[in-house]
Amino acid sequence: MFKYNFKCILDLINTFSDELSCVNFLEEQRWNGKVISPFDSSSKVWKCKEGKYRCANTGKYFNVKTGTLFENTKIPLQKWFIAIWLMTSHKKGISSIQLAKDIGVTQKTAWFIAQRIRVCFCLDPEPEMSNIVEADETFVGGKNKNRHKDKKVPFSTGRSFKDKTPVLGLLERGGNIAAYVVKDTKASTLQPILRSILKPETILLSDEWLGYKGMRNHCDHYVVDHGKKQYVDYDNPEIHTNTIEGFWGILKRGIIGIYNWISRKHLQLYVEEFVFRYNTRKIKESERFILFLHNFTHRLKYKDLIFNQ
Secondary structure, eight states: OOOOOOOSHHHHHHHTOSHHHHHHHHHHHHHTTOOOOSSOTTSOEEEOSTTOEEETTTOOEEOTTTTSTTTTOOSOHHHHHHHHHHHHHSTTOOOHHHHHHHHTOOHHHHHHHHHHHHHTOOSOSSOOBOSEEEEEEEEESOOGGGSOGGGOOTTOOTTOOSSOEEEEEEEETTSOEEEEEOSOOOHHHHHHHHHHHBOTTOEEEEOSOGGGTTGGGTSEEEEOOGGGTOOSOTTSTTOOOHHHHHHHHHHHHHIIIIISOOOHHHHHHHHHHHHHHHHTTTSOHHHHHHHHTTSOOOOOOHHHHHTTO
16 A cells, blocks of 8 residues: 655655656545546546646636645745655754755745645644543743843743743643643633543543643543652552653754744644654654645645734
């Protein structure tokens, strides 16, 4: 079933040496031999010249890039494929400046390409979790004590959101992680997300934060009290949140080391990038590349990206 096996980026470049080879590959991934109109899935489709098709019911023309992150792009597909490979294989991501150098475009273009790719990282927008699930929140934005004097934010210690953005994470032991940028860490914000994802038979593990209080009404809930320096329940060593805290370490090291700073508006896209790589950590880079291209029918327009920038 899996006939492509790119061991390195050179294999990728040799396999997709021109635009036609890229288009043929995308058609195979999207339609698998049966072309479907993006305008009317029940319509007959007529093949036209130059890789175009015509929807019989609507009369509209389309190609394999219509309705995907590649729609209306003037960038060669080979450069897009290289960008996808770099973003899915680099463990901590790649900056838009470095991406621009690697594929030969401007930094502005590279950033737009990267953001379009990040929109397609979310493989399961409405996950369901059971078994043992660790829940935790983190705050992205740096420490106030490390800022220059004229950039310090007053009264921003602890869980203040003046200079940081909270992110809620749920990690199923032995499975996947889901993470969401939230407006605050109140119970009224966290628990609707928890209750929509966690099945009643789930065993929930969290710290002592009050935002989780009341979850015992939905599922089994065990707490480790970090405020008392308790990080593992010594009576039951399985009760801890160390796994998801390890993921927060990966996320923050990537942000600090590669991206340096991320605005609240775009933070969710970057979180999805790290979630995707974590959830596909057990497969090869070539498999991760093709898995991504099974989810490329999402298009981000530039005007939407920079709106209220």
